[in-house]
Amino acid sequence: MNVLHELPVLLFGAITLALLAWPFYPTWREWRHPSDDQALEVKDPQHALQPDAGARDEGNGSTAPSAFALACERAQRQLLMHLPHAQPWGDQGWRVQGDCHLPDDSRLPGPLVVTGKLTGGARCLVEGDVKVHGDAHLAPGSLILGALFAHTVTLAEGAQVLGPVVARASVQLGPHTAIGSQGQPASLSAEQLLADDSARVHGPVWTNAQAALS
Numbered sequence: 001m002n003v004l005h006e007l008p009v010l011l012f013g014a015i016t017l018a019l020l021a022w023p024f025y026p027t028w029r030e031w032r033h034p035s036d037d038q039a040l041e042v043k044d045p046q047h048a049l050q051p052d053a054g055a056r057d058e059g060n061g062s063t064a065p066s067a068f069a070l071a072c073e074r075a076q077r078q079l080l081m082h083l084p085h086a087q088p089w090g091d092q093g094w095r096v097q098g099d100c101h102l103p104d105d106s107r108l109p110g111p112l113v114v115t116g117k118l119t120g121g122a123r124c125l126v127e128g129d130v131k132v133h134g135d136a137h138l139a140p141g142s143l144i145l146g147a148l149f150a151h152t153v154t155l156a157e158g159a160q161v162l163g164p165v166v167a168r169a170s171v172q173l174g175p176h177t178a179i180g181s182q183g184q185p186a187s188l189s190a191e192q193l194l195a196d197d198s199a200r201v202h203g204p205v206w207t208n209a210q211a212a213l214s
Contacts, residue, residue, distance in 0.1 A: 078103075078105055078106055078107065079106075079107050079109070083096055083100060083102075083108075084096075084100075085097050085098055085100075086100075089111070089113055090110065090111055091110060091111075092109045092110030092111075092128075093110035093111035093112060093113070093128060094108070094110070094111075094112050094113070095112075095113040095114075095115075096112070096113070096114045096115065096116070097115050097116075098115060098116040099114070099116035099117050099118075099119070099134075100112070100114040100116065100117075100118050100119070101118075101119045101121070102118075102119070102120045102121050102124040102126070102142075103121045103124065104121035104122045104123060104124065104139070105121070105122070105123050105124065106121060106124045106125070107124070107125045107127070108124070108125065108126045108127065108128075109127045109128070110127060110128045111128035111129045111130065111131075111146065112126055112128065112129075112130045112131070113130075113131045113132075114130075114131070114132045114133065114134070114136075115133045115134075116132075116133065116134050117132065117134035117135045117136070117137075118130065118132045118134070118135070118136040118137070118150070119137050119139075120136075120137065120138040120139055120142040120144075120159075121139050121142070122139040122140050122141055122142065123139075123140075123141040123142060123143075124138075124139070124142045124143075125142070125143045125144075125145070126143075126144045126145065126146070127145050127146075128145065128146045129146035129147045129148075129149075129163065130144055130146065130147070130148045130149070130150075131149045131150075132148075132149065132150035132151070133150075133151070134150070134151055135150060135151050135152040135153075135154070136148060136150035136151075136152070136153050136154070137154045137156070138153075138154065138155050138156060138159040138161075139156050139159070140156045140157045140158050140159060140174075141157075141158045141159065142155075142156075142159045142160075143159070143160050143161075143162075144160070144161045144162065144163065145162050145163070146162070146163040147161075147163035147164045147165070147166070147186075148161045148163065148164075148165045148166070149166045149167075150166075150167055150168075151167065151168050151169050152167055152168075152169045152170050152171070152172075153165055153167045153170075153171045153172070153190070154171075154172045154174075155171075155172065155173050155174055155177040155199075156174045156177075157174045157175045157176055157177065158174075158175075158176050158177065159174070159177050160177065160178045160179070160181075161178075161179050161180075161186070162180060162181060162184055162186065163180070163186050164179075164180075164186045164187045164188070164189075164203075165179050165186070165187075165188045165189070165190075166189045166190070167189070167190040167191070168190075168191070169190070169191050169192065170190055170191060170192040170193070170194065171188060171190040171192070171193050171194070171195075171207075172193075172194045172195075173193070173194070173195040173196060173199035173201075174196055174199065175196045175198050175199070176196075176198050176199070177196070177198075177199045177200075178199070178200045178201075178202065179200070179201045179202065179203070180201065180202035180203045181202050182202055184202070185202045185203035186201075186202060186203045187203045187204045187205070187206070188201045188203065188204075188205045188206070188207070189205075189206040189207070190206075190207050191207065191208050191209070192207065192208065192209045193205065193207040193209070
């Protein structure tokens with residue numbers, strides 16, 4: 001064997017193996033001597049578990065729900081996996097032929113299209129935009145994380161729509177209802193608006209007639 005002829009081949013092989021093994025060196029070093037195997041220190045566990053109060057509304061002193069609070073509310077609602085007369089639509093969405101009723105304490109992921117009228121039960125949650133060919137009525141405590149389009153829109157006490165609201169006819173806002181939030185402004189457009197004094201629209205309002213609820 002000619003050592004002088006084999007030496008370049010051996011050298012080339014050694015360099016190739018070194019280059020292939022080098023990316024795995026940090027993983028091997030971390031496995032042999034972990035540098036981040038200790039639990040994170042929380043100085044005040046009670047404070048760490050408290051949800052952020054959110055931005056305060058200077059008009060009535062109420063607070064907008066924070067992302068942490070909304071996540072807690074979503075986790076407490078029962079996931080709604082199927083709707084009567086519904087077909088899959090879009091990304092995790094539903095299209096309902098005719099009227100649609102969302103049960104109390106239900107959670108619907110994705111957008112929703114309803115060819116009839118929509119009735120949202122108490123504390124129901126829709127994690128997307130909602131388009132209704134007819135009227136939309138949301139019961140107390142219900143929440144839509146996207147936009148709402150309908151012929152008429154009625155929000156009962158404490159209901160909230162985080163996205164824009166567009167109604168071809170009228171919008172009625174009950175006590176302590178909200179459209180948008182201080183951190184996420186949203187517009188309202190309707191022919192007629194009836195609103196309680198405690199209702200809030202965090203954004204521009206376009207309407208031909210406006211009145212306060214008694």
